Amino acid sequence: MNDSRTLADRIEDLLPQTQCTKCGYDGCRPYAEAVAAGTASYNQCPPGGAEGVARLAGLLGKPVIPINPVNGVERPRPVAFIDESLCIGCTLCMQACPVDAIVGAPKQMHTVVTALCTGCDLCVPPCPVDCIAMIPVTGNATGWDAWTQQQADAARVRHDRRLARLAGERDAAVARAAARRAAAAEATTAAAAGQAAGSAAAAQSASPPTADDAEAKKKAIIQAALERARRKKAEMAERGEGPLNTDNVSADVQSQIDAAETRRRRMGIDENAKDPGSTPPADQDDDTPT
Known part of the structure; x- marks a missing residue:
């Protein structure tokens, strides 16, 4: 059977x-x-040690060579230990652990699950209170002698699950951020629409008056003049006075009075009513303002 796995x-x-x-x-x-x-x-x-180099050399068809000292040395496998009396619960070690072997909560004491720890040392540098120590647990056994294939397979599964979890958390954070941006954009659009509507309403209210508006204004002015004339006539009647210009009215003046009366009736203005547009009773004569 052909092996479909890549060299990697x-x-x-x-x-x-x-x-x-x-x-x-x-x-x-x-x-x-x-x-x-x-x-x-x-x-x-270095954790694979000399045996690890020999394994890779056999696969690659290359000679066995020593571990590069730049990368470290082969050593007994250590396990992380947290001094719980010093731990401040900062969670930095939890974030650094590649296999989720540290449990705890923010501002709470953390602890290491010894059976899951791979001895990677990654939790030590970020600890702000230096409460983590790496303690050797395999005696003189080093490299693959201090680590089994079953342990390696289990660590690989935990690491892959952690990567998947972190990717899901990042995707969720991106989705939340996108939702917040969309909501903000929608609110901005709604506000802009409201401002535009307000501006349109203001522009409409500030638009030039129509013919109907002008006619209503004209009627209001005439009605106000009639009200003043009625009040003046009522005051004169109380004093026993009457109009002084009703005798010997010339034909031209009477013609103007008649024309004004006609216009007043055509516009629907009643001298004896407060509301413009009402008509006088049929059996009552209109008084012409003086």
Whole structure:
């Protein structure tokens, strides 16, 4: 049967999956891809030790060479230990652990699940109170003698699950941010629409009066004049006075009075009513204003 796995896949299978980054890459998979591409050497994994180099050399058909000291040295496998009396619950170690082997909560004491710890050391540098120590737990056994294939496989699964979880959290954060931006944009659009509507209403209210408006204004002015004339006539009647210009009215003046009366009736203005547009009773004569 043909093996469909890539060279990077086969290299990754031979790595201890501690995800310690001592090889210079972000994890075992990126290192495997670099070795397969020829951009990294096969002797850069201290947790795998000499046996790890021999495994990779056999796969690649290359000679066995020592571990590159720049990347570290082969050593007994350590496990992280948190001094709980000093822990301040900052969660930085939890964020650094590549296999989720540290449990706790913000501002609460943290602890390491010893069976899950790969001894990667990544939790030590970010601790602000230096409460984490790496304690060797395998005696004189180093490299693959201090680490089993079953442990490597389990660590690989936990690391992959963690990467998937972090990716999901990032996607959710991006979605929330996009939703907030969309809501803000919608609110801005609604506000702009409201301002535009207000401006349109203001422009409409400030538009020149129509013919109907002018006619209504004219009627109001005439009606106000009639009201003044009625009040003046009522005051004169109380004093026993009457109009002084009703006798010997010339034909021209009478013609003007008649024309004004006609216009007043045509416009629907009643001298004896307060509301413009009303008509006088049929059996009552209109008084002509003087």
